[in-house]
Amino acid sequence: MNSAAYAIEAQNLVKRFGSFTANDNLSFFVKKGEIFGFLGANGAGKTTAIRILCGLSKPTSGKISVAGFNVFTQAEKIKQRIGYMSQRFSLYEDLTVAENFRFYGGIYGMSRDQIRQKTEEMLGKLNIAELRDTIIASLPLGIRQKLAFSVAIMHSPEIVFLDEPTGGVDPITRRQFWEMIYQAAASGITVFVTTHYMDEAEYCHRISIMVDGRIEALGTPAELKAVHHALSMNDVFIKLARKAVNKE
Amino acid sequence: MKRFVIKEFLHIFRDTRSMIILFGMPLVQVLLFGFAITNEVKDVKVSVVDPAQDEVTTAIRNSLFSSAYFLKGEILYSQNEIEESFRKGKNKMVVVFENDFAGKLGRGEKPSIQLIADASDPNTANLVVNYANGIINNHFQTLYTNPGLPVVVPEVRMMYNPALAGVYMFVPGIITVLLMLVSAMMTSISIAREKELGTMEVLLVSPLKPIQIVAGKVLPYVLLSFINAVSILLLSYFVFGVPVNGSVVLLLAESILFIVLALSLGILISTVSNNQQTAMMLSMFALMLPTILLSGFIFPVENMPDILQWLSALMPPRWFIQIIKSIMLKGTGLAYFWKETLILIAMTIVFILVSVKKFKIRLA
Numbered sequence: 001m002n003s004a005a006y007a008i009e010a011q012n013l014v015k016r017f018g019s020f021t022a023n024d025n026l027s028f029f030v031k032k033g034e035i036f037g038f039l040g041a042n043g044a045g046k047t048t049a050i051r052i053l054c055g056l057s058k059p060t061s062g063k064i065s066v067a068g069f070n071v072f073t074q075a076e077k078i079k080q081r082i083g084y085m086s087q088r089f090s091l092y093e094d095l096t097v098a099e100n101f102r103f104y105g106g107i108y109g110m111s112r113d114q115i116r117q118k119t120e121e122m123l124g125k126l127n128i129a130e131l132r133d134t135i136i137a138s139l140p141l142g143i144r145q146k147l148a149f150s151v152a153i154m155h156s157p158e159i160v161f162l163d164e165p166t167g168g169v170d171p172i173t174r175r176q177f178w179e180m181i182y183q184a185a186a187s188g189i190t191v192f193v194t195t196h197y198m199d200e201a202e203y204c205h206r207i208s209i210m211v212d213g214r215i216e217a218l219g220t221p222a223e224l225k226a227v228h229h230a231l232s233m234n235d236v237f238i239k240l241a242r243k244a245v246n247k248e
Numbered sequence: 249m250k251r252f253v254i255k256e257f258l259h260i261f262r263d264t265r266s267m268i269i270l271f272g273m274p275l276v277q278v279l280l281f282g283f284a285i286t287n288e289v290k291d292v293k294v295s296v297v298d299p300a301q302d303e304v305t306t307a308i309r310n311s312l313f314s315s316a317y318f319l320k321g322e323i324l325y326s327q328n329e330i331e332e333s334f335r336k337g338k339n340k341m342v343v344v345f346e347n348d349f350a351g352k353l354g355r356g357e358k359p360s361i362q363l364i365a366d367a368s369d370p371n372t373a374n375l376v377v378n379y380a381n382g383i384i385n386n387h388f389q390t391l392y393t394n395p396g397l398p399v400v401v402p403e404v405r406m407m408y409n410p411a412l413a414g415v416y417m418f419v420p421g422i423i424t425v426l427l428m429l430v431s432a433m434m435t436s437i438s439i440a441r442e443k444e445l446g447t448m449e450v451l452l453v454s455p456l457k458p459i460q461i462v463a464g465k466v467l468p469y470v471l472l473s474f475i476n477a478v479s480i481l482l483l484s485y486f487v488f489g490v491p492v493n494g495s496v497v498l499l500l501a502e503s504i505l506f507i508v509l510a511l512s513l514g515i516l517i518s519t520v521s522n523n524q525q526t527a528m529m530l531s532m533f534a535l536m537l538p539t540i541l542l543s544g545f546i547f548p549v550e551n552m553p554d555i556l557q558w559l560s561a562l563m564p565p566r567w568f569i570q571i572i573k574s575i576m577l578k579g580t581g582l583a584y585f586w587k588e589t590l591i592l593i594a595m596t597i598v599f600i601l602v603s604v605k606k607f608k609i610r611l612a
Binding site (some may be wrong): 054055056076079080082084085086087088090091092093094095099102103104105106107108109135161 | 250251252254255258259262263445446447449450451452453454455456457
């Protein structure tokens with residue numbers, strides 16, 4: 001296989017916590033520039049998998065590479081090349097917008113000029129240049145979420161991991177958020193996103209659905225709907241998730 | 249790294265609670281201990297019942313009131329008046345001389361002096377009585393060296409070193425408690441806060457190494473704790489006149505050692521607590537109380553039961569208090585407390601190793 005075409009390659013990824021298997025033999029490939037949706041019910045193992053790919057957690061076994069580097073041996077190189085936005089809010093609430101940009105740019109080794117330029121560019125795109133010196137805590141959730149995404153991609157990573165980025169956000173903001181995701185993908189950034197919202201799953205190029213630590217389905221939204229004879233992703237998901245045994 | 253430290257400072261300066269703990273606390277504590285919780289006797293009003301008013305009692309009264317401790321109150325004449333004056337809060341103590349005092353003394357009898365104190369404030373009462381006893385005793389010893397004369401009783405219960413000893417002793421303790429508090433509690437809370445808010449994950453995903461994250465967290469607090477230590481020393485020197493008899497450089501060096509120790513303890517606490525409340529409670533109970541109670545700051549270690557003495561040997565502050573007492577009050581050098589210093593260094597290394605290990609485990 002031509003590894004240069006893939007941003008993420010995971011073969012037989014296994015993660016066990018004691019006797020509990022959180023990720024059971026996951027295999028999937030994410031192409032460069034793709035928007036890859038990672039779906040599953042709560043407790044299906046999504047977060048465990050995303051943590052492994054980000055280098056927050058070590059897999060028990062498997063052959064996994066991210067941005068062309070091995071997660072076991074080259075975690076440091078991976079970290080330079082990825083961005084991450086967690087489901088919990090990842091900006092510092094007591095700092096201003098610009099200070100957050102400066103801090104995150106700084107820890108990724110960006111120069112002062114690069115940071116200033118990126119900050120202007122990102123704020124310009126969001127049409128909120130005037131909020132530069134506002135404390136994050138005083139901004140509405142929707143704007144914070146968009147800022148968090150901007151911060152996650154400000155160092156132009158090869159891959160950005162979004163762990164339930166749109167939780168608790170209104171539909172209009174979600175819509176705008178996905179426009180940002182499309183723009184990022186268009187500029188060549190691979191997007192790996194987990195979500196609960198099935199309408200968002202339709203926006204992804206390809207999706208995988210996890211049930212009980214295993215990948216039960218993988219393909220484009222159209223393919224999955226055809227295979228499972230479903231009208232919407234919601235139906236596909238419910239059909240698959242019913243098989244779940246080890247929860248609730 | 250530089251950005252990280254700047255960010256930490258911004259967190260601290262934007263958070264009023266942090267600022268109060270960092271800078272208000274030392275000031276309040278030092279002033280509180282210095283002025284309010286003082287155990288010196290000064291200008292206490294004392295009244296006298298003296299039916300005889302002969303040359304002996306007058307001399308005793310003079311030595312009492314010529315000391316800086318007592319102020320002359322009223323001359324009283326009866327038991328009723330004594331109670332009345334106490335009730336009105338006019339004085340803290342009444343000295344009652346027996347009738348025909350000089351006459352009895354001359355005949356070789358033992359006249360009595362009664363000291364009646366207002367014990368509604370037991371500590372002060374005790375002190376005042378002891379001071380008066382000391383003065384009267386002193387008076388008889390210097391005036392009547394003739395062994396043939398009977399000496400009037402006031403037995404010496406006072407093994408007390410007057411004049412400000414309290415203030416001298418509390419400064420080392422306060423420095424220790426504050427360094428412990430600021431360093432350990434503030435770092436553990438600030439790391440726990442990142443965990444609580446989810447920003448810790450983002451930091452761990454970034455190219456920053458765990459050691460850089462820890463160092464970035466710790467550096468601002470090293471600096472602030474150090475400034476704190478220096479300001480307490482300055483405050484106690486200029487306001488209370490507490491001297492630094494030994495080497496200032498040595499004192500500061502030992503302080504930095506203790507700060508690093510407290511910080512590594514703080515990191516250790518933060519690795520086992522997932523939110524700010526837990527970190528705060530752990531710091532309070534695991535650090536503050538032992539620091540205050542077992543370190544010899546308030547209760548002398550020598551008077552503790554054996555078990556508590558062993559426990560206190562495990563408390564870093566105990567050794568640090570000994571070190572700074574030696575430097576500040578006794579003016580001794582490293583030769584006298586290299587053992588304590590080694591103990592602190594060993595503890596620091598253990599804490600750092602354990603917390604780095606814990607920090608890594610959490611990552612896996």
